[in-house]
Amino acid sequence: MSENLSIAFIGGGNMANALASGMTKSLCDASSFHVVDINDEVLKQWEAKGASVSNIMDDTLANKRIWILSVKPQFLHQAIEAAKPFLHTDTLIISVAAGVSSDTISKWLGSDNKPWTKLIRCMPNTPALIGKGATGMFALDGVTESEKYIANQIMNSVGQVVWVSSDDDINAVTALSGSGPAYVFLFMEAMIKSGISLGLSEDQSKQLAMATVSGAAQLAISSTEEIQILRDRVTSKGGTTAAALSEFQSSDFERVINSAMHAAYNRAIELSKG
Numbered sequence: 001m002s003e004n005l006s007i008a009f010i011g012g013g014n015m016a017n018a019l020a021s022g023m024t025k026s027l028c029d030a031s032s033f034h035v036v037d038i039n040d041e042v043l044k045q046w047e048a049k050g051a052s053v054s055n056i057m058d059d060t061l062a063n064k065r066i067w068i069l070s071v072k073p074q075f076l077h078q079a080i081e082a083a084k085p086f087l088h089t090d091t092l093i094i095s096v097a098a099g100v101s102s103d104t105i106s107k108w109l110g111s112d113n114k115p116w117t118k119l120i121r122c123m124p125n126t127p128a129l130i131g132k133g134a135t136g137m138f139a140l141d142g143v144t145e146s147e148k149y150i151a152n153q154i155m156n157s158v159g160q161v162v163w164v165s166s167d168d169d170i171n172a173v174t175a176l177s178g179s180g181p182a183y184v185f186l187f188m189e190a191m192i193k194s195g196i197s198l199g200l201s202e203d204q205s206k207q208l209a210m211a212t213v214s215g216a217a218q219l220a221i222s223s224t225e226e227i228q229i230l231r232d233r234v235t236s237k238g239g240t241t242a243a244a245l246s247e248f249q250s251s252d253f254e255r256v257i258n259s260a261m262h263a264a265y266n267r268a269i270e271l272s273k274g
Contacts, residue, residue: 117142136173
């Protein structure tokens, strides 16, 4: 696919690096990339990989078919204003900037009476850094099916992709998979601390907790059975697991998770409104 990919990263940080790493394994080589970033050290790292680089928006952008907006959200408007003079009518914009709605980005990219509709908004998560990400994607109506396919290939290079039908769905993705790794890490922290309180060493607790979470996730992924059935198989009536799950249920564990995800969802809506 390398002949079809000509990509500018506007922002060369962690997510851009993750995407580039994934793409160079199967889609293209680093010479396909042009990176714009204000950090000279970041640019040196990209240049060493074989990408072209710049600390300002310039004519090179005009020659890149796909722009990936990967700057921090608070700098996105400024970056778009600087890049707009180099837009072509067929430039595909992919945003991985958290908390900035498609409607806002399309207005920034377009003119007063014509928002930019060749835009895909993505919500990846941090496991993308190791190629195990989960990304929600939403395309405006100016994006063609072939462009959706290319964007899917790009994001699929760092994990799984789920397409959704609205910006509001992206807020739900944010609450589930975008913020989700932190929920898992919190649960792991609690398991480790509890293991220590039961007499295990910190190293023992950490090793067992990480292997348990990883193993359970892999089992769920590889199994054709519902997660509830997998849970029931671990739970003998009157046994240790049943005693533990009873504690979770008495604390209304499911309600806590639901409340937490709704809090994240509501905050995502607030952020998208600026």
